[in-house]
Amino acid sequence: MEDPASRFTRLYDENYRRVLAYALTHAEPHTAEDIAGETFLIAWRRLGEVGDTPLPWLLGVARNLLRKQRDGSQRRRMLAERAAELAGPDERAAWDIADHVVERHVALAAVAALPERDLEILALVNWHGLAPREAAAVLGCSAPTFLVRLHRARKRLARALDRHGSSAAPGPRTATVAREAAR
Numbered sequence: 203m204e205d206p207a208s209r210f211t212r213l214y215d216e217n218y219r220r221v222l223a224y225a226l227t228h229a230e231p232h233t234a235e236d237i238a239g240e241t242f243l244i245a246w247r248r249l250g251e252v253g254d255t256p257l258p259w260l261l262g263v264a265r266n267l268l269r270k271q272r273d274g275s276q277r278r279r280m281l282a283e284r285a286a287e288l289a290g291p292d293e294r295a296a297w298d299i300a301d302h303v304v305e306r307h308v309a310l311a312a313v314a315a316l317p318e319r320d321l322e323i324l325a326l327v328n329w330h331g332l333a334p335r336e337a338a339a340v341l342g343c344s345a346p347t348f349l350v351r352l353h354r355a356r357k358r359l360a361r362a363l364d365r366h367g368s369s370a371a372p373g374p375r376t377a378t379v380a381r382e383a384a385r
Contacts, residue, residue, distance in 0.1 A: 210246055213256055218242065221260050224330055228268045237267050258332065258339035265322075265340055279314075312362035320355035327352060 204212075221241050225234035241264045245252055252259050313321070326337040338348035 206249055210242075210249060213245060213249075213252065214242055217257055217260055220257060220330065221264050224261050225264055225268065227325055227329060229271065233271060237264055237271065240267055255336065258336040261326075261330070261332070261340040262342065308363060308367045311366040312359060315362045315366070316355070316358060319351075320358055323348070323351050323355045324359065 218238060222234060222238040225237040225241075228234070229237060241260055244263050245256075245260060316324075322341070323337070326332050326340055327334065330337075332340065334348050334352065335345045337352075338345045341348060341351075343351075
């Protein structure tokens with residue numbers, strides 16, 4: 203049997219970066235670091251409650267801490283800003299710049315138009331790489347309920363991309379994003 207200090211050290215080493223990454227999608231860097239640290243403080247205090255797959259439990263704790271820290275509109279604004287930063291110089295050079303500007307604007311407008319709950323659901327699966335069962339644990343719901351929510355969030359994203367893209371001439375990338383979001 204592993205002693206508590208060794209178990210906690212392993213838990214921290216294996217999961218800190220992912221918890222911090224999750225917090226960074228919802229908060230400024232200094233706040234995200236505080237959230238990640240507090241998440242592991244809670245994990246230390248409640249080590250017996252942490253299961254064999256600790257990441258969903260840890261992200262659930264981080265989510266609750268973030269909810270206490272921020273109101274919904276501020277988190278949505280920050281998530282949209284983070285999404286705006288995703289395209290790097292190499293990616294921009296690979297596309298026709300005019301198409302890139304229009305498509306990026308369409309994608310950012312579509313993401314900004316989504317409710318916070320949809321953003322959270324999509325981020326857990328697409329950005330944090332959680333399986334639906336794990337993401338459901340973070341949100342405190344069953345896996346089937348999460349899958350229904352994920353399906354609906356993807357449909358709303360696809361509709362938002364269509365709505366925001368109808369005023370611009372969509373390029374091939376916008377069409378691809380819309381198809382992938384609808385899956």
